[in-house]
Amino acid sequence: MVRQVAETCNKREVARAMDKTKQLYTETESKDFDDPGADRWRKTRNEFFSMSLKDKLQWKRRVESRYPRLDRLAES
Numbered sequence: 797m798v799r800q801v802a803e804t805c806n807k808r809e810v811a812r813a814m815d816k817t818k819q820l821y822t823e824t825e826s827k828d829f830d831d832p833g834a835d836r837w838r839k840t841r842n843e844f845f846s847m848s849l850k851d852k853l854q855w856k857r858r859v860e861s862r863y864p865r866l867d868r869l870a871e872s
Contacts, residue, residue, distance in 0.1 A: 799862075
């Protein structure tokens with residue numbers, strides 16, 4: 797799922813947070829300020845916006861090499 801989101805250019809900041817924290821929070825869940833996991837996820841997601849273009853591209857390439865494509869998972 798991380799690779800799919802990263803490749804579609806749809807919410808790459810969410811894909812990065814999923815990649816780094818190994819968790820997924822909905823928009824509502826991520827606003828739970830009493831949950832340390834949600835706080836870490838939110839901070840990681842927001843870090844994406846301050847990354848340089850070079851760092852974003854390096855991260856995307858790493859994701860593409862680390863995670864299989866969804867269509868390949870379905871074939872196996």
